[in-house]
Amino acid sequence: MDCGGTKILAGVVGRDGTVDRRHALATPTSSEEDLLEALDGVVETLLGEDVVAIGLGVPSQIDQRTGRAVSSVHVPLRDVDLRGRMGDRFGLPVGIDNDGNAAAIAEWRLGAGRGASNIVLLTLGTGIGGGLILDGRPFRGSVGGGAELGHMVLDYGGPPCKGDCTGHGHFEAFAAGSAANALARARFGEHADARRLVDAAEGGDQGAISDLAELGHRLGAGIGSLVNIFNPELVIIGGGFADAGELILGPARETLAVEGLPLPREVVRIVLAELGHEAGMVGAALVGFETLDEPA
Amino acid sequence: MDCGGTKILAGVVGRDGTVDRRHALATPTSSEEDLLEALDGVVETLLGEDVVAIGLGVPSQIDQRTGRAVSSVHVPLRDVDLRGRMGDRFGLPVGIDNDGNAAAIAEWRLGAGRGASNIVLLTLGTGIGGGLILDGRPFRGSVGGGAELGHMVLDYGGPPCKGDCTGHGHFEAFAAGSAANALARARFGEHADARRLVDAAEGGDQGAISDLAELGHRLGAGIGSLVNIFNPELVIIGGGFADAGELILGPARETLAVEGLPLPREVVRIVLAELGHEAGMVGAALVGFETLDEPA
Numbered sequence: 001m002d003c004g005g006t007k008i009l010a011g012v013v014g015r016d017g018t019v020d021r022r023h024a025l026a027t028p029t030s031s032e033e034d035l036l037e038a039l040d041g042v043v044e045t046l047l048g049e050d051v052v053a054i055g056l057g058v059p060s061q062i063d064q065r066t067g068r069a070v071s072s073v074h075v076p077l078r079d080v081d082l083r084g085r086m087g088d089r090f091g092l093p094v095g096i097d098n099d100g101n102a103a104a105i106a107e108w109r110l111g112a113g114r115g116a117s118n119i120v121l122l123t124l125g126t127g128i129g130g131g132l133i134l135d136g137r138p139f140r141g142s143v144g145g146g147a148e149l150g151h152m153v154l155d156y157g158g159p160p161c162k163g164d165c166t167g168h169g170h171f172e173a174f175a176a177g178s179a180a181n182a183l184a185r186a187r188f189g190e191h192a193d194a195r196r197l198v199d200a201a202e203g204g205d206q207g208a209i210s211d212l213a214e215l216g217h218r219l220g221a222g223i224g225s226l227v228n229i230f231n232p233e234l235v236i237i238g239g240g241f242a243d244a245g246e247l248i249l250g251p252a253r254e255t256l257a258v259e260g261l262p263l264p265r266e267v268v269r270i271v272l273a274e275l276g277h278e279a280g281m282v283g284a285a286l287v288g289f290e291t292l293d294e295p296a
Numbered sequence: 297m298d299c300g301g302t303k304i305l306a307g308v309v310g311r312d313g314t315v316d317r318r319h320a321l322a323t324p325t326s327s328e329e330d331l332l333e334a335l336d337g338v339v340e341t342l343l344g345e346d347v348v349a350i351g352l353g354v355p356s357q358i359d360q361r362t363g364r365a366v367s368s369v370h371v372p373l374r375d376v377d378l379r380g381r382m383g384d385r386f387g388l389p390v391g392i393d394n395d396g397n398a399a400a401i402a403e404w405r406l407g408a409g410r411g412a413s414n415i416v417l418l419t420l421g422t423g424i425g426g427g428l429i430l431d432g433r434p435f436r437g438s439v440g441g442g443a444e445l446g447h448m449v450l451d452y453g454g455p456p457c458k459g460d461c462t463g464h465g466h467f468e469a470f471a472a473g474s475a476a477n478a479l480a481r482a483r484f485g486e487h488a489d490a491r492r493l494v495d496a497a498e499g500g501d502q503g504a505i506s507d508l509a510e511l512g513h514r515l516g517a518g519i520g521s522l523v524n525i526f527n528p529e530l531v532i533i534g535g536g537f538a539d540a541g542e543l544i545l546g547p548a549r550e551t552l553a554v555e556g557l558p559l560p561r562e563v564v565r566i567v568l569a570e571l572g573h574e575a576g577m578v579g580a581a582l583v584g585f586e587t588l589d590e591p592a
Contacts, residue, residue, distance in 0.1 A: 034553040061559040070559040095582040128347040130525075134430060141527025145559035151524040153517040153555055155452040156470070167520065174452070218324040223464065229426075229525070230449040231437025259449055259463040263357040263366040263441035 001042055001282030002057045002099060003027060003035075005074030010042045011280065012051060013285035017110040019278065021046055032076045036085070043090055050150060053093040054086055055288025057102035057280045059129065059165075064144030067096060068103060073127060073163035086186040091289035095284075097140070099123075101147055103273070105138050107236050111274035121273070122223075123239035123280075125163075126181075128172035134230070150176070154222050175218035177241045183211040184263025198244045209247065216248035219227040220255025225271065227256065234235030238273030242274060245272075297338055297503045298353045298395060298576030299323060299331075299508045301370030301422060305574065308347060308481070309581035312477045313406040315574065317342055332381070339386055340360045349389040350382055352565035353576045355425065357460075363392060369423060384461030389582075389587035393436070395419075398579030399569070400427025401434050403532050403580060407570035414528040418445060419520075419535035419576075422477075423458075424468035427579075430525025446472070447564070450518050472515035479507040485554035504545065510542035516551025519566065522554065526562040534569030541568075558573055 001010040008027050012020040024043050028034040043054060060069040060077050067083025067202060086178045104121035107113045115122075117136040123129035130149025132139040140146045148170030151165060158169025159179075172177065179195035187207055188196055200208035209226075224236055235250070249270065273279055297306040304323050308316040309463055319341050324330040340352060356368040359403040363379025383390045393401075400417035403409045409417075412433040419425040426445025436442045446468030447461060454465025455475075468477065476490035483493055496504035519531055532547070545566065554563060568573055 063555055064346060064561060071557065101304065134434065134435060135433065137431065139430060142529045142561065143559070143563055145557065145563065146523040146525065146527035148527075148557055148560070151555075151557055152448065152521040154449055156450055156465075156514065156517055157456075158452075165557055167557075169452075170555075218452065221452055228444040231439060231442035231444075233438045235502065236494040259447075259466075261357055261367065261441065261444055261447055261461055261463075263359060265445070267439055267441065 001039065001055070002284050003039065003059070003075065004280065005029070005059055008038060008042055010046055010279045011281055012046055012048065013282055015289055017106070019282070020050070029076055029100065032067070032078065035076055036080070036103040039086075040089060041085070049091070053095065053288040053291050054090060055284040055286065056082065056086065056094065056096045057099040057284035057287070058082070058096065059099050062144045063149070064140060066192065067094075069075060069096070071164035072144070073161070073165055078112045078164065090170055095287040095289045095291040096143065098147065098279045099127070100129030100131040100138035100149070101140060102131070102287055103129065103139060103279040104133055104147070104237060105286050106275050106279045106283030107238070107273055108133045110282060112236050112271050113234055116233045118230060118234045119234045119236060120149070120226045120230055121236045121238065124176050124219075124237065124241035125239045126174045126177040129239070132230070138210060149226065152222065152225060154218065154225070156247070171222040175215055175222055179188055179218070180212070180215055180241065183215070187211060196239060197246045198247065202246050211235050212244055212247040216251030216263045219248055221259050223252055224256045224259030224265070226269050228246065232268055233249065235268055235270045236273050237270065238279055240277075242272060297335065297351070298398065299355070299371065300334065300395065300576065301355055304334060304338055305575055305577045306340055306342055307581075308344065308373070310586055316346070316580070318449055320424070321560045323371060323426050324354050328374065328376060330455050331372055335382075336385065343386070347388065348389065348474070349584040349587050350386060350581065351580040352378065352382065352390065352392045353395040353580035353583070355391065355395050356380070357444070358392055358440045362434060363390075364452035365392070366441070367460035368458070369461055372420060374460065377545030381582055390583070391583040391587040392441065393580065393583045394425070395433060396425030396427040396445070396578045398438060398583055399425065399575040400429055400443070400579065401536060401582050402575045403525050403534070403569055404429045404573050406533050406578060407575065409530055409566050412529045413530060414526060415530045416445070416522045416526055417532045417534065420533065420537035422473040422536045424472045425535070428526070440528070445522065448518065450514065450521070467518040470483055471511055471518055472501070474513070476508070476511055476537065479511070483507060490537060494543065499539075508540055508543040508549040512547030513551045515544055519548055520552045520555030520561070523556045523564050525562045528564055531564055531566045532569050533566065534575055538568060583592050
């Protein structure tokens, strides 16, 4: 299951990424209780004799010591024992992870990152999710809270974050969908959004093209930071806002060439994710399989 | 040998960090030739039957595939085969590394990071050096150019970097010694520097205290970014500018509490480096010993 801020996508997924049955619904964000009930319902719908483990990706900080979702930015999950709760209810091994980490694992095993050992993944949506493969292994930090790449400070003193993040000028508030929404409203009025901006730019609107280029430059500054920190082989870009394609990636590459140090910027390739909107779901399944492979 | 922008510190160092003979001199920055000659001279001075390998830390981007120093910010080393050159000349195994990586290895093995598996190290000087221990191993990126933590963009569109870095508003230009020098000049005139600012603040000068607090807040924003990215157990702070102590670390902790996400900011401890100005030298020696331990 991949539980995003907007949709829950779930499926019965094999180790090779093949998806058998699928189920999708809108994410209930009214309360934690409603959301947990929806997640249980999804499992009940898909459960069958072929299901050997449950994998769940959520846009939350996970404490892997306890299996708890500690805090979230876009869904109402706060200090809840996701792993224990679901394990008790369904009697199956449960693996949980941040949705960005899950997507990175999927792209590394089955998508654009096959064969690479050092990968930075960014999923551009309303916010920015992050995932890391470092020296050939998923990296989650000391207790599982790692790879929150959307929460680097990129614009000191800049726009505030949402949800449980109290920060300012973080990468996701400055360079992704919410920033695009703000630019769209400024240009086309209060009902416009990122989609409107991209449509207008694709239709040749110079103002919209310039707005997206500015977002691309900001994205490039964030990518430059990550390239300097990680010297990765690949930066993989996914998520809905990545549909803006070269309108943002062209300017991002220009800025990377300025903000990146010579060695890491020459080594890195910026590529699009291959697994599309199912990367998080497939990755969550791989996290579920991890529970079967670990020494007990 | 630890070759910094100001000094070369060298010694005959045991695996346990004990230092036998020492040698120090000012770093010649007039030309690459002068600098390489000085490094050779240091080795010649210290060489003896007890020397089994050479370890060298430099403030440069190292391509570990080739042993070359590709680019540097504070010394004249650019595209030079440091490892091969020194190996040919002295007939000993040579390990080279970025000085920040070397300091992180030293603090992890023998200093403030003993027993920890996920460590972010920052050395605050004129610039900011970085080093990473991740999941119990030194992390250098895909070809050795990793952990340039001073080159995260922290202030989009901010002050330019120096040397081979063409970036803007990077952590080191915004929150370390060079930024302190600029604030000192603005407050006390063109001959003032970071040292003057710290002395004045320690003497109770409210303006200087406020300047250092601003730098501390910027430092805290950078630490917050790193804490969100890595969810480390420890952030170790070293380098000459760390002598400002709580004048910068107090405000840094305040900002970390705002910019850090709940889980990683609760887990992390911010501590001072223990090995002082010899961390880079001891770490370089440990990098030299690595060459003896690796499978040939």
